[in-house]
Amino acid sequence: MAEIIDGFRALTSSIKTLQKLAEARKDGEILSITSNLLSNIVDLQNVVMDLQNANKSLEKTVDELTENGIFIFERNAQWKVSNKGKHGPYCPGCYAKGVEAPLIHGEWAGMGNNYECPVCHDFHTVM
Numbered sequence: 459m460a461e462i463i464d465g466f467r468a469l470t471s472s473i474k475t476l477q478k479l480a481e482a483r484k485d486g487e488i489l490s491i492t493s494n495l496l497s498n499i500v501d502l503q504n505v506v507m508d509l510q511n512a513n514k515s516l517e518k519t520v521d522e523l524t525e526n527g528i529f530i531f532e533r534n535a536q537w538k539v540s541n542k543g544k545h546g547p548y549c550p551g552c553y554a555k556g557v558e559a560p561l562i563h564g565e566w567a568g569m570g571n572n573y574e575c576p577v578c579h580d581f582h583t584v585m
């Protein structure tokens with residue numbers, strides 16, 4: 459980002475030097491062009507600032523998702539993936555209903571690959 463700001467400063471400085479030369483030579487056409495260039499640089503700086511803010515927001519979202527985890531559907535169940543690893547299986551039925559998906563393993567584990575959900579009591583065969 460500092461490189462971009464330095465680039466804008468160098469460009470602005472060069473254009474202002476050109477403007478002074480145009481003023482000394484009383485060249486209205488070059489003065490007009492350099493004024494437009496300076497205005498365009500301000501517009502570009504605003505675009506870069508907007509992109510920088512959007513990028514910061516996306517980085518924050520990625521960090522939150524990485525920290526809190528996201529659910530993925532795999533092997534007939536929901537799994538929570540975060541920077542701590544993959545955790546589950548969680549009940550796909552409860553997840554689909556929008557309720558907090560409960561774990562369907564541990565003390566509620568059924569026989570073999572069949573798991574009973576402690577909330578909706580559906581059985582799920584986790585592949």
Ligand SMILES: [Zn+2]
Nearest residue numbers: 549552575578
């Ligand atoms: Zn359930």
